[in-house]
Amino acid sequence: MSVRIEFDGESLSGRDGQSIGGVLFANGHQTWRTSQGEQRGIFCGIGICQDCVVTVNGVEGVRACQRTACDGDVVEREVRS
Template identity: 75%
Template sequence: MSIRIVLDGAALEGRDGQTIAGVLIGAGHRSWRTAAGAERGVFCGIGICQDCLVTVNGVEGVRACQRTARDGDVIERESR
């Protein structure tokens, strides 16, 4: 079953059960956060490093590698 999420206003397709990071990577995104002037994405993939933080449905600081994407999620990039 496919799902649709929105990243900064752009609709992306994913599969039910994928993490947010999985959907973003599958759509060709390698980074979605800026920290100390550098682009960040998935680094550790297990929720320790915090490089993959995004805002999901208005909630800041969500680990994209840990959170399962849900149909209709609205994702925003973070800068810290």
């Protein structure tokens, strides 16, 4: 089974049970957050470093490596100073 999510207006497909970070990475996105002017993506992959945080369905600070992608999720980049 597959899921579709939207990332910054782009429709991406992933596998059922895959994390949001996994879907983003599998679709060619290596970074999806900016912090102190630097691009961030998955670093630790276990939710400790918080480099992979995104906004999901309007909720900020979601760890993309920990959150399972659900069909119809709307994912947006986060920019922090």
